[in-house]
Amino acid sequence: MISPDQVNEMLYPASTTSKPGPIPTVVPNPTEYQLAGDVGHRTLWVLFAAMTITTAVFALLSWNVPVAKRVYHVTTTLLALVSALAYYAMATGYASSLSCRPVRDSHGDHLPDTFHDACRQVYWARYLDWAIANSLLLLNLCLLAGVDGAHTLMAIVAHLVTILGGFAAAYAAERTGQMWGWFVIACLGYLFVVWHVGLHGTxxxxxxxxxxxxLWASLSIYSLAVLAAYPIAWAITTLARKTDVNTEIIVYAVLDALTKPVFGLWLLISHRAIPESNIEIAGWWSQGSSAEGRIRISDEE
Structure with missing residues (x-):
């Protein structure tokens, strides 16, 4: 005879499928911090020392130079001094902040994507340095070529647009397109710099x-070429974040050395050997403006 239990097993066979396991969960990755390491910090201190020595050298070169011929000495000394102060601020750790962007993490076909923040150290003092020091570099080029005040001012303003665009892009959101929009604005500003300095200077x-x-052709080609390298390095390091912060610091340190100590020494040594490179505002520079013009106007009235 067949027992009732056997009948039940034939009519209702046990399921061969396994029981469903627990639903997998995804834990987002923690915040990622991209900070400068020992190599980066040492590079900042080395550049601070180099810019400080450069400032002293430029000041000493002007020691026996008459005030009327000291225009380039003053501008190049200030150029190196501003850079030295900026590097000191960066080396001591008080001139940077974090720029955070969301990064997508993919976990496979059956799991949802998650996001984590990638926070990179951005040295804001670097942009202040470029805004002041590199503007003085462009001023030297315009003074050497005899460019009029209107185009000199426009060249400096265009350069400031380039630097401010770079600063905004460093902190802008990548997903909304703001970052690359500011990058385009910065590149357009550089093109206007080339227009005002290169065309009118020639x-x-x-x-x-x-x-x-x-002399001016050599200095301008050299300077504008080095300045053109800044946006390229900036797009690869700061914006696209293809390198670590240490590499970014080293790249900018090399470019800053080329645009400040090298340019300044080249200009001062060559200027001393070419007397006709003195600018036309030497009288105003050494003696100030005269009151004779105001006297003549009052006499006519």
Missing amino acids: RSVKAKGARVSK
Whole structure:
């Protein structure tokens, strides 16, 4: 005979499927911090020392130079001094902040994506340095070529737009497109710098003779080429974050050394050997403005 239990097993066979396991959970990754290491900190201190020595050298080169011929010495000394102060602020750790962006983490086809924040150290003092020091570099190029005040001012303002655009892009959100929008604005500002300095400088420097023209052409091509390297390095390091912070510091340190100590020494040594490179505002620079013009106006009235 067949027992009732066997009948039940034939009519209702036991399920061969396994019981469902627990639903897998995804824990988001913790916040990622991209900070400068020992190599980066040492590089900042080395550049601070180099810029401080450069400032002292530029000041000593102007020691026996008459005040009327000391315009380039003053601008290059201030250029190096501003950079030295900026590097001191960065080396001591009081001139940076974190720029955080969400990063997508993929966990496979059957699991939802998660996001975590990637916070990178951004040295805001670097942009202040570039805004002041590199503007003085452009001022030197315009003074050497004899560019008029209107185009000199426009070149400096265009350069400030480039730096402010870079600063905004460093903190802008990548997902909304703000970052690359500011990058385009910064690049357009640089093109206007080339327009005002390169085009108008080429026209005005011809009146100063062949030696000044040759010097200005060499300095302007060198300077504008180095300045063009900044946006390229900036897009790869700060914006796209393809390198670590240490590499970013080293890249900018090399560019800053080329645009400050190298440019300044080149200009001062060459200027001393070419007397016709003196600028036309030497009288105003050493003696100030005269009151004779105001007296003549009152006499006419």
